[in-house]
Amino acid sequence: xxxxxxxxxxxxxxxKSTSPTSFRLTEKFILLLVxxxxxxxxxxxxxxxxxxxxxxxxxxxxxxxxxxxxxxxxDSGSSTGTGNADKILxxxxxxxxxxxxxxxxxxxxxxxxxxxxxxxxKDQVVQGLVKDKDDSLPIIEYVRPPGVMxxxxxxxxxxxxxxxxxxxxxxxxxxxxxxxxGFNELRPVSKQGHSSxxxxxxxxxxxxxxxxxxxxxxxxxxxxxxxxxxxxxxxxNQNTEISVFEVNIRFVGGLxxxxxxxxxxxxxxxxxxxxxxxxxxxxxxxxIPWALLNMKSGIxxxxxWASGGSSILAEYGTLHLEFxxxxxxxxxxxxxxxxxxxxxxxxxxxxxxxxxxxxxxPNSGQWGQHHVSVxxxxxxxxxxxxxxxxxxxxxxxxxxxxxxxxxQAIEKxxxxxxxxxxxxxxxxxxxxxxxxMGHLTCFAGGMIALGADGAPEGQTGRxxxxxxEITRTCHESYARTNLKLGPEAFRxxxxxxxxxxRQNEKYFILRPEVIETYMYLWRFTHDPKYRQWGWEAVxxxxxxxxxxxxxxxxxxxxxxxxxHDDVQQSFYLAETLKYLYxxxxxxxxxxxxxxxxxxxxxxxxxxxxxxxxxxxNEVE
Ligand code: DMJ
Numbered sequence: 193x194x195x196x197x198x199x200x201x202x203x204x205x206x207x208k209s210t211s212p213t214s215f216r217l218t219e220k221f222i223l224l225l226v227x228x229x230x231x232x233x234x235x236x237x238x239x240x241x242x243x244x245x246x247x248x249x250x251x252x253x254x255x256x257x258x259x260x261x262x263x264x265x266x267d268s269g270s271s272t273g274t275g276n277a278d279k280i281l282x283x284x285x286x287x288x289x290x291x292x293x294x295x296x297x298x299x300x301x302x303x304x305x306x307x308x309x310x311x312x313x314k315d316q317v318v319q320g321l322v323k324d325k326d327d328s329l330p331i332i333e334y335v336r337p338p339g340v341m342x343x344x345x346x347x348x349x350x351x352x353x354x355x356x357x358x359x360x361x362x363x364x365x366x367x368x369x370x371x372x373x374g375f376n377e378l379r380p381v382s383k384q385g386h387s388s389x390x391x392x393x394x395x396x397x398x399x400x401x402x403x404x405x406x407x408x409x410x411x412x413x414x415x416x417x418x419x420x421x422x423x424x425x426x427x428x429n430q431n432t433e434i435s436v437f438e439v440n441i442r443f444v445g446g447l448x449x450x451x452x453x454x455x456x457x458x459x460x461x462x463x464x465x466x467x468x469x470x471x472x473x474x475x476x477x478x479x480i481p482w483a484l485l486n487m488k489s490g491i492x493x494x495x496x497w498a499s500g501g502s503s504i505l506a507e508y509g510t511l512h513l514e515f516x517x518x519x520x521x522x523x524x525x526x527x528x529x530x531x532x533x534x535x536x537x538x539x540x541x542x543x544x545x546x547x548x549x550x551x552x553x554p555n556s557g558q559w560g561q562h563h564v565s566v567x568x569x570x571x572x573x574x575x576x577x578x579x580x581x582x583x584x585x586x587x588x589x590x591x592x593x594x595x596x597x598x599x600q601a602i603e604k605x606x607x608x609x610x611x612x613x614x615x616x617x618x619x620x621x622x623x624x625x626x627x628x629m630g631h632l633t634c635f636a637g638g639m640i641a642l643g644a645d646g647a648p649e650g651q652t653g654r655x656x657x658x659x660x661e662i663t664r665t666c667h668e669s670y671a672r673t674n675l676k677l678g679p680e681a682f683r684x685x686x687x688x689x690x691x692x693x694r695q696n697e698k699y700f701i702l703r704p705e706v707i708e709t710y711m712y713l714w715r716f717t718h719d720p721k722y723r724q725w726g727w728e729a730v731x732x733x734x735x736x737x738x739x740x741x742x743x744x745x746x747x748x749x750x751x752x753x754x755x756h757d758d759v760q761q762s763f764y765l766a767e768t769l770k771y772l773y774x775x776x777x778x779x780x781x782x783x784x785x786x787x788x789x790x791x792x793x794x795x796x797x798x799x800x801x802x803x804x805x806x807x808x809n810e811v812e
Contacts, residue, residue: 329464330523334455337797342408342781353727354776358409360733360743361769364760365406365414367742368398374425380742381758391439392487393432396421401442401766403459404449404794408782409773415454422447423458428469431488436473436481437507439466441572442762444514445794451521452797460521467518467527476554479533481508499560502551508534509573512580512591513790520799535590546601547620548573564620566602567630567681572791574598575635578643579788585801586646596648599640599655607658610689614668615661618684627684634666634678634705635791638712642784656716663713665690666706667725673749676732678706692750701745701757702737704767704793711775715784726775767793 345351364378372378375385376397391397399418406415444463451459472490473481480503482492494501512531519528537557538548544562550569551560566574577598580591602617608627609615617633619626637659644655668690670678677700679692692698707729714722736754737743743764744756770793774781787795 329461332460332521334457336455337452338786339780339783340407340453342410342777345776345778350723350776353723353730354773357730357769357772357776358411360730360738361405361409361765361773362411362414363738364743364765364769365402365411368402368760368765369414369417371741372398374399374421377762378742378760379758380739380744380760381756383741386759390435391443392434393430394428394434394439394443396426397442398760398762398765400426400446400450401762401792403446404453405765405770405773407450407453408770419450419454419456419458422450422462426462428466428487431486433484433486435507436470436483436485436492437504437510440470440511440514441790441792441794442766444470444518445790445792445796446766448514448517448521448796449790449794452795463514464518464522464524467515467522471526471530474530474533478537478554478557479530480537480552480554480557481511481530481534482554483507494554499551499563500553501555502560503554505548505550505552505570505573506568508552510576510791512576513583513788513796516580516583516799517796535594543601545605546597547605548598562620562622564606565630565633566606566617566636567619567633571632571635574602575639575791578639579790581646582642582784583788583796583798585798587801592646595643596646599643603658608684610684612689614665614684614689615658616665616684616690617662628681629665629669629684629690630681631666631669631678631700631703631705634662634669635708637663637666637709641709641712641716644716659709660713660717663709663722666709670706670725670729670732674752675700675736675746675749675754676728677736677746677749678703679749695748698748698750699745699757700737700749701759702733702743702761702764702768704763704771707768707775708771708793711771714775715779723775726772730772763792 345354367380367383368378371380371383372385374395376388376391376395377386378384378398379386387395388397399421403415403418403422406412406418444466447459447463447466450456451463469487470481470485473485473492475490475492476482483494483498483503485492494503498504511534515527515531519525538552540557541552541559544559544564547564548570549559549561550563550565552558553560564570574595577591577595581588581595584591586592606618606620606625607615608618608625616627616629617636619628639659640655640662641659644652644659647655666678669682670676672691673679679698679700680703681694681697682690682692684690686693707726710722710726710729713719714726733743736746737756739756742760744758744760746754747757748755782789782795786798788798789795
C-alpha cells in the first residue's frame with residue numbers, strides 16, 4: 193500500500209475515541225510499514241545506481257561470503273567460514289602486490305624494451321576489435337620468424353652510416369606525416385599530398401609501404417601511429433579502379449610483412465580482406481588476371497596501351513609470393529590455386545627461344561607482341577620464379593626449373609658485353625636486340641647472386657661472376673652522371689656505354705634496384721666496394737634529392753643542378769632506404785635463410801617444410 197494513503201488516516205482526530213493501546217499498536221504498525229518501505233528504497237538504489245557493482249563488491253562482498261557459509265549449514269563464526277573470507281582477502285592482497293611489482297618492473301625497463309613488447313594493451317584492443325568483426329578466419333598462433341631484430345654493427349664506421357640511414361628514414365617519414373598524412377605519397381617541394389592513380393581511391397600507400405621499414409629500424413612510435421592509421425582508415429570497400437599488381441606488391445605485401453614482423457592480428461586480417469577483393473581479377477577465360485580491377489563491381493580490364501588487350505608478364509607474374517602466404521594465413525587454398533593456375537597457363541605455351549614475351553592475352557591465352565625484357569614489363573616475373581622456390585623451403589621444384597631455364601635463355605639471347613667490357617642485359621623486340629638496359633633491370637644482379645647457390649651443377653661460380661658484372665655496370669650508370677644517380681635507362685650503342693642518350697630516359701625517381709643489388713652482393717661476398725658504392729648513393733641522395741620537405745626525384749641526372757620532380761615515391765621508404773639500412777647491418781638481420789623479400793622489399797618468411805616431408809608447411 194502506498195505510504196501517502198496511510199498518512200491522512202493516521203492524523204484523523206475521530207480515531208482518538210479508540211483505546212490508547214490499540215492506537216499505539218496502529219501507529220507502530222504504520223511506522224513499521226514506513227520503515228520497511230524506506231529500506232526497500234535503499235536496496236533499490238544500491239542495485240540500480242550506475243556504480244552499484246562497486247558498492248556490492250566493496251561493501252557487501254564480505255557479508256555475502258559469510259551468508260554463503262551460513263546457508264551451507266556452517267556457523268559464520270566457524271573456522272572454515274572465516275578461512276574462506278580470509279582466503280579471499282589474501283587473494284585481493286596478493287593481486288595488489290603483483291600489480292605493484294609489475295608496475296615497478298615496467299618503470300625499471302628501458303623504454304626501448306617496453307616498445308619491443310609486441311603484446312601491448314593497445315595491441316590486444318586492436319586484435320579484439322578486429323576479431324569481433326570477423327570470426328570466419330582460423331585462429332593462428334603467431335610465431336615470430338628468426339632474425340626480426342637486428343643488432344648494432346660492431347664496426348664504428350658502419351654503425352654511424354647505419355644511423356645516418358635511419359635519420360634519412362626519419363626525415364622522409366616526418367615530412368610525409370607533416371604534409372601528406374593519409375595521402376598516397378608526399379610532394380616534398382610543394383609540401384602537400386600526392387595521389388597516384390595506380391591505387392585508385394585507396395589511400396595511405398606510403399604508410400602501408402613503410403610499416404615494415406619502420407619496424408626494422410626500430411621506429412616503434414612511428415610504427416604504432418602507422419598501425420593506428422591502418423586500423424581506423426584503411427578501407428577497401430570502395431568503388432574504385434586499382435592496379436592489381438601495385439596493390440598486391442605494396443598493400444598486400446606491406447600488410448603481410450607488418451604481420452610477420454609484429455604479430456599484430458589486424459595486419460593478417462587486412463591482408464586477407466584485400467586479397468579477397470583482388471580475386472575477381474582472375475575471372476578470365478584463362479585465369480590470367482586483368483591488370484586493372486574495380487574493387488566494388490569486380491569488373492576487370494587491361495591497360496589500354498598493352499598490345500592487343502594483353503595482360504603484362506611482370507604484373508600477373510608477381511602475385512605468387514603474396515598469394516601463397518594469403519592461403520597459409522587464411523586457410524583458404526583459393527589464393528594458391530589462382531597463382532598456380534597462372535603457371536599452368538604459361539607451361540602450355542611455346543616460348544620463343546625459351547623467352548617469355550611481356551604480353552599475354554587473357555582471353556585467348558596467346559602471346560601478344562614478342563617483346564622480352566628483364567626490366568620494365570618483365571622483371572619481377574623472373575624474380576618470383578626463383579623466390580617461389582626459396583620461399584617454399586626449396587620444395588617448389590617446378591619454380592626452380594622455370595627460373596634456371598629462363599635465366600639460361602636470357603644469358604643466351606639478351607646478355608651482352610660492351611666493347612668497354614661492361615656486361616648488360618639488352619631488350620628483345622621481335623627477334624631484334626635493343627642495346628638498352630633499364631634502371632629496373634639492375635635488380636637482376638641481386639637476383640642472380642641470390643640464385644647462384646642453387647644453379648645447375650658447376651654453374652654457381654659463373655652465376656656469381658655474372659651477378660658481379662651486372663652490378664658493376666649498374667654502378668657505372670651512376671658514376672657516369674653529374675649527380676651520381678642513375679638514369680631511368682642507359683644505352684650501349686651510338687658510341688656510348690651505360691649512358692642515357694634520350695631526354696626522357698635521364699630521370700631518377702628514387703628507385704631502389706641498384707642499391708638492392710649492392711645489398712645482395714655485399715651479403716654474398718663481403719667485398720667492401722658494395723658498401724662503398726651504397727655510401728656514394730647515400731651522399732648523392734642527400735646532396736641532390738633531399739629538399740626542405742622530404743626527398744624528391746630529379747628530372748635529369750646529367751644536369752649540373754637538380755631539377756626536382758616533386759614526388760617522394762612510397763617505394764623510397766619501402767625499398768631504397770630499407771635496402772640501404774640492411775647493406776650496413778649485420779647479415780643475421782632478416783637472413784636469407786629465413787626470409788625472402790617481395791618485389792617491393794617486403795620481407796616474407798620462408799614457409800618451412802615439415803621434418804621428413806616434401807611439403808611446404810609451417811612458418812618457422
Ligand atoms: C617498385 O614498385 C617495385 O620494385 C617494382 O617491382 C618495380 N618498380 C618499383 C621500384 O622501382
